[in-house]
Amino acid sequence: MIEVIDAERCTSCDICVNVCPTNVFDKTDGIPIIARQADCQTCFLCELYCPEDALFVSPFADASQSVDVVALKQGALLGSYRRAVGWTDDTRELRGVDRSYLLFGH
Amino acid sequence: MTGRAEKLSATAGSIESDADVLVLGGGPAGTWAAISAAEHGARVVLADKGFCGTSGATAAAGTGVWYIDPDPALREAAMAGREKMGGYLQARRWMARTLDCTYAQSNRLAEWGYPYPVDDSGKSQRNSLQGPEYMRLMRKRTKAAGVIILDHSPALELLVDDGGAVAGAAGLRRQKDDRWVVRAKAVVIATGGCAFLSKTLGSNVLTGDGYLMGAEAGAELTSMEFSNPYAISAAFGSVTKTLFYGWATFTYEDGSVVPGAASKGGRSAIARALMQGPVYARLDKADEEVRRSMRASQPNFFLPFDRTGIDPFTHRFPVTLRLEGTVRGTGGLRIVDDTCATTVPGLYAAGDAATRELVCGGFTGGGSHNAAWAMSSGTWAGQGAADYARLAGAASNRQVARAGTVALRERADRPFAPAQLARAVQDEVFPYELNYFREAGRLEGSLERLDALWAEASSAGAATEADVLRAREAAAMLATARWMYRSGLARKESRGMHRRDDFPNQDERFRHYVSAGGLDEVWTAPRTHADGAYAEAAE
Structure with missing residues (x-):
């Protein structure tokens, strides 16, 4: 579930508040807050839509985990999903590399 | 009719509007319905519980699409190959029109700029969609069609007129702390299926809301017994991608192989083993090329592994089965004609909110047919609703009441938790x-x-x-x-x-359908399979 809104990177654009399908975030006067963490369905879509790579969704769907933000940054894990699907400027070519057609029918 | 027969009056602080067609739900079926209705001249409002573009089972995932070139032999094989699995409950005519519509709409996606991959022979491959990419594009096209989108606006109940026809809906704007009311000449329910908050990927917005609202207005359901598919995920995670577990070996705690366990055709062996204790998987049957294709095709599959330091191809990890309910089942609101009308006038159903018995019978197998059905039923329901609205003419003066029951009625008792x-x-x-x-x-x-x-x-x-x-x-x-x-x-x-x-x-x-309905008293009734002749021939 969602664990991190990195205050260093977040620009308070509130895109995450809008796009989260289960309404986990709330706007504030500053950066958004994770207001309803238990409602997170671990779909990773907020990460994908965050233009600053300021969010981190832990893969643990049922339990909150403590997360080391410095390690996430060192390991380039912030924004890793966005880069993998080609939603950053320098990974655009990855949008069209779906090879599912080779895997179907197995 | 079990409605409250309460005259519609605006709650303080609510927004009210009129539309020809109101679409509830902004996943694939809802967006195709909204675009289709708008293209047929309707003024359309679409209300989504979450955010149209990220909401629903498709947006978070990748899905196969039942896209078959219009070669009669290929089409025949595609339909025939499904019949046994579905228990011979499909209807050939519906399968054929779903294949036609899916082919046409997928090709429109290509025209709209969906980045379909090109294979080594230079052919564009259109039998798979990346959920985030697909639904981002669908939101854009829905807006471009002139549809008004209400995000974070779950519908709570339908509105009905004196004659029992559906006349709109009312709901919440959960980020504005107020309510909405949209009076409409026709409503399309595209709120998805029900996965019971199981956290199967992207499905926690799918709680069967449309079934309840439909039933309160008198709609019938069908094939609701086909509602027990479970998808494989890492035990700790949410990402269910059953296709990839086709390359897995499943083992008990002690490392011995679970007999008969397989993603396809052996999932019940996994369920039986999970009733005794933990089950582990390792995707050790995938060679280097398959591994590369998996990574390219479905980056989200690897998030739970990359973020926990597990190499799923060489490490064992615990798995579980998460209930997908009617999201990958085939039950839903009963459809009575080619426009995806329900048993209630003015009410249409599309996608997983509608039954998929007509194309899938009693088994879907994967997202492919559900994705095709969402595109097709959405397209038909949107057009059907627009045509119905046009014939209804100026109906804005009709008396309208709220149809919602449970959790909405003023009673002496305390509310439930x-x-x-x-x-x-x-x-x-x-x-x-x-x-x-x-x-x-x-x-x-x-x-x-x-x-x-x-x-x-x-x-x-x-x-x-x-x-x-x-x-x-x-x-x-x-x-x-x-x-x-x-x-x-x-x-x-x-x-x-x-x-x-x-x-x-x-x-x-039992080669017939089972209809169901009712709220205080639940009933079921057998219903003849409309297309029995081919099924006999097939057996």
């Missing part, structure tokens, strides 16, 4: 020994408990503003579970995904 009710329903539908493997005595025991929960919830008072959405979701889950198990009891055989321990074989006398 939604989280507690949702958990109580999960306790009846998650266990493999109740839902995966069904048996009369166990189904009857569950139904007794579920009926008691309904009696309590339906006599409770109105939920508070803060709780009303959760209360309606829990009530919809409860209603869905009761239709599922009542239908499951009525089908005294095993067919499609419906398995009865007490009736392990398919029985020719």
Whole structure:
């Protein structure tokens, strides 16, 4: 579930508040807050839509985990999903590399 | 009609608008319906519980699409290849028109700029869609078609006129702390299926809301016994991508192989093993090329592994089966004609909110047919609703009442606790020994408990503003579970995904559909399979 809104990177654009399908975030006067963490369905879509790579969704769907933000940054894990699907400027070519057609029918 | 017959009056602080067509739900079916209705001249409003573009089972995932080139032999093989799996309950005519519509709409996606991959021979491959990319594009096209989108605006109830026809809906704007009312000449329910908050990928917005709203207006359901698919995920994670587990070896704690366990055709062996203890998987049958294709095709599959330091190809990791309910089942609102009209005038259904019995029978296998159905049924329902609205003419002066019941009525009793009710329903539908493997005595025991929960919830008072959405979701889950198990009891055989321990074989006398409906009193009734002739020929 969602664990991190990195205050260093977040620009308070509130895109995450809008796009989260289960309404986990709330706007504030500053950066958004994770207001309803238990409602997170671990779909990773907020990460994908965050233009600053300021969010981190832990893969643990049922339990909150403590997360080391410095390690996430060192390991380039912030924004890793966005880069993998080609939603950053320098990974655009990855949008069209779906090879599912080779895997179907197995 | 079980409505409150309460005259519609605007709640303080609510927004009100008029439309020709109101679409509830902004996943694939809802967006195709909205675009189709707008292209047929309707003024359209689309209300989504979450955010149109990220909401629903498709947006978070990748999905196959039943896209088959219009070569008669290929089409024939595609249809014939599904019939046995679905228990011979499909209708050939519906399969054929779904293939036609899916082909046409997928090609429109290409024109709109969807980045389909090109294979080594230079051919554009169109039988798979990346969920985030697809739904981002669909939101853009929905807006471009002139549709007004209400995000974070879950519908709570339908509006009906004096004659029982549907006349709009009302709901919450949960980020504005107010309400919305849209009077419409026709409504398309595209709110998805019900996965009972199981956290199967992207599905926690899918709580059967449209089934409950439809039933309150008098709509019927069908094939609700086909509602027990479970998807494989890492035990700790949410990402369910069953296709990739086709390359897995499944083992017990001690490392020995679970006999008969497989993603396809052996998932019940995994369920039986999970009833005894933990089960592990390792995707050790994937060679280097398959591994590369998996990474390229489905980056989200690897998030739970990359972020926990597990190499799924060489490490064992614990797996679980998460209930997908009617999201990958085939039950839903009954459709009565080619426009995806329901049994209630002015009410249409599309996608997983509608039955998929016509194209899938009693088994879907994967996202492919559901994705094709969402595109096609959305397209038809949108056009049907637009045509209905045009014929209805100026109907804005009709008397309209709210149809919602449970959790919305002012009663002396205290409101029920939604989280507690949702958990109580999960306790009846998650266990493999109740839902995966069904048996009369166990189904009857569950139904007794579920009926008691309904009696309590339906006599409770109105939920508070803060709780009303959760209360309606829990009530919809409860209603869905009761239709599922009542239908499951009525089908005294095993067919499609419906398995009865007490009736392990398919029985020719049950090659019919099971309709269901009702809220306080749940009923089921057999319904003749419309397309019986081919099924006999196939057997």
